[in-house]
Amino acid sequence: MKTNQKYFPCFGYEPPRRTKNNCPNPAFKDHHLHRVGVFKTAHSSEVDDGLSGWFTELKCVNCGKGFGSGGFYPDEMAEVNNNG
Numbered sequence: 001m002k003t004n005q006k007y008f009p010c011f012g013y014e015p016p017r018r019t020k021n022n023c024p025n026p027a028f029k030d031h032h033l034h035r036v037g038v039f040k041t042a043h044s045s046e047v048d049d050g051l052s053g054w055f056t057e058l059k060c061v062n063c064g065k066g067f068g069s070g071g072f073y074p075d076e077m078a079e080v081n082n083n084g
Helices: 075-082
Strands: 036-044 053-060 066-074
Antiparallel strands (some): 036 053, 053 066
């Protein structure tokens, strides 16, 4: 599946998302499915609210189509995901 992949997610993958439009660089036989990854957008330091971590967004790893916010990943969680 990684042969067509243009973007490599920071925090793994979400379940595939179906859209009305075809993915121009599909990972699946059904070209309406997008392979969705979780990507870092901004870091929040401990100064803000006492918890540091990453805000994330969801996008197709093959075409870059955005699917909104992926949520917040605390730094402790980020270290676990990056180390396997």
